[in-house]
Amino acid sequence: MPRHIAIIMDGNGRWAKERSKARSKGHEEGAKNVRTITESAIKAGVKYLTLYAFSTENWARPKSEVEFLMKLLERYLDKEAETYRKNGIRFEVIGDMSRFSDSLVKKIESIRAETAKNKKLTQVLAINYGAKDEIVRAVKKMQSLSLEPNEQNLSISLDTAFMPDVDMLIRTGGDMRLSNFMLWQSAYAELFFTKTLWPDFGEEELFLMIEEFKTRERRFGRV
Ligand code: FPP
Numbered sequence: 710m711p712r713h714i715a716i717i718m719d720g721n722g723r724w725a726k727e728r729s730k731a732r733s734k735g736h737e738e739g740a741k742n743v744r745t746i747t748e749s750a751i752k753a754g755v756k757y758l759t760l761y762a763f764s765t766e767n768w769a770r771p772k773s774e775v776e777f778l779m780k781l782l783e784r785y786l787d788k789e790a791e792t793y794r795k796n797g798i799r800f801e802v803i804g805d806m807s808r809f810s811d812s813l814v815k816k817i818e819s820i821r822a823e824t825a826k827n828k829k830l831t832q833v834l835a836i837n838y839g840a841k842d843e844i845v846r847a848v849k850k851m852q853s854l855s856l857e858p859n860e861q862n863l864s865i866s867l868d869t870a871f872m873p874d875v876d877m878l879i880r881t882g883g884d885m886r887l888s889n890f891m892l893w894q895s896a897y898a899e900l901f902f903t904k905t906l907w908p909d910f911g912e913e914e915l916f917l918m919i920e921e922f923k924t925r926e927r928r929f930g931r932v
Contacts, residue, residue, distance in 0.1 A: 710753075710754055710755070710919070710923070711755060711876035711877040711899075711919060711922050712755065712756050712757060712873055712876055713755070713756065713757040713758075713759070713872060713873050713874065713875050713876050713877075714750060714755050714757070714758050714759070714875070714876065714877045714878075714879065715758075715759040715760075715761070715875045715877070715878050715879070715890070715891050715894075715895065715898070716746070716758070716759070716760050716761065716878075716879045716880070716881070717761045717878075717879070717880040717881070717882075717887075717888060717890055718739055718742075718743075718760055718761060718762070718881060718907040718910075719880060719881050719882030719883075719884060719906075719907060720735075720881050720882030720883070720905070720906030720907045720908070720909075721735035721736045721738065721739040721906070721907055721908060722735050723735070723882065723906055724738060724739075724906040724907070724908045724909065725738075727906075732774060733774070733777045733781075735908060736777065736778060736781055737781065738908035739907045739908050740781055740784075740785050741908070742907060742908050742910065742911075743760060743762075743785070744789065744792060745911065745912065746758070746910065746911075746912070746915060747796075747798065747830065747832050748796070749911075749912035749915050749916070750830060750915070751796065751798075751829055751830045752912075753915070753916065753919055755830060756830060756831065757830070757831045757833065757872045757873065758830060758831070758832050758833065759803070759833040759834075759835060759869075759872075759875070759891065760832070760833070760834055760835065761835045761838065761888075761890050762782065762834045762835060762836050763778060763782070763804075763835070763836045763837055763838070764835075764837075764838060764839055764888065764889060764890075765804075765805070765837055765838065765839030765842050765889070766839065766888075766889065768808075768837075779809075779810075779813070782813070782834075782836065783812075783813055783816065786816050786817065786820060787816075789820075790820050790823070793820065793823075793824045793827065793832075794823075794824070796829060796830075797827045797828060797829035797830075798824060798827055798829055798830050798831070798832050799824045799825060799826075799827040799828070799829075799830070799831040799832070800820045800821055800824045800831075800832055800834075801821060801831055801832070801833045801834075801871065801872075802817055802821070802833065802834050802835075802836055803833055803834075803835050803836075803838055803843070803868035803869055804835055804836045804837040804838030804839075804843070804868065805837050805838075805842060805843075805846065806836075806837065808837050809836075809837065831872065833869075833872070835890070835891075838868075838890070839889045840887075840889050840890060840891055840892035840893065841889055841892070843867055843868050843869075843893075844863075844867070844892070844893060846868075847863055847866035847867045847868075848863070848866070850866040851863065851866045854866075863893070864893075867893060867894070869891075869894050874894045874895070874896070874897065874898070875891055875894045875895045875898040876898060876899065876922070877898060877899050877901060877918065877919070877922050878890075878891065878895050878898040878899070878900050878901065879901045879902075879903070879915075879918060880900075880901070880902050880903075881903055881905050881906060881907045881910045882904070882905075882906055882907060883902075883903075883904040884902075885902045897927065897929050897930075899922055899925050899927065901918050901921070901922075903918075
């Protein structure tokens with residue numbers, strides 16, 4: 710079984726375009742699907758689910774879209790706090806929080822603290838996240854703590870220090886690239902790409918991927 714699944718949730722904009730709707734509608738449907746897939750991951754026995762919700766590069770999108778995504782994130786957190794409680798989900802974030810509004814950071818911190826002891830699954834949102842930025846911040850942290858630069862010390866200095874490496878990395882939306890996501894933690898991840906757009910990605914397809922994961926031979930560089 711995969712312990713840690715990470716997902717690049719791509720295709721919200723195209724999902725909306727296909728329906729002649731505004732891109733924001735696609736993001737709204739995408740946010741709804743976060744709950745669906747989190748519940749499916751719990752059913753499957755997955756312990757960590759990391760979702761790429763906003764990248765360090767996404768700030769370059771039109772101001773109106775960035776503002777919409779920020780508001781959507783706040784709304785999502787307001788709504789989901791209850792779901793986390795009910796379903797025993799621990800909420801975590803990775804990324805550089807320093808660019809977010811005080812109110813958003815406060816909200817994130819309070820949900821993190823409130824759900825810290827939940828054990829069913831840890832849902833991790835990657836927000837203002839970029840793997841290169843994360844690695845640079847980790848190196849600075851190692852330097853400031855005078856830690857010897859080695860793999861172990863870098864791993865514990867990353868935002869992801871609290872969780873295991875990625876077992877399965879999924880990208881929806883048809884593109885076959887990693888887009889600066891979890892580069893260190895996915896060194897030995899099994900990769901899955903699907904043309905399905907994120908709002909349409911459902912439990913059935915996730916479970917089929919997990920079945921395929923079980924058949925893959927992971928050698929980690931050995932024979
Ligand atoms: C990619 O779609 C999606 C994102 C920019 C990030 C994912 C955002 C969500 C799923 C919604 C917000 C999530 C939460 C947790 C509130 P795209 O716009 O790049 O799609 P396109 O490639 O079809 O244009």
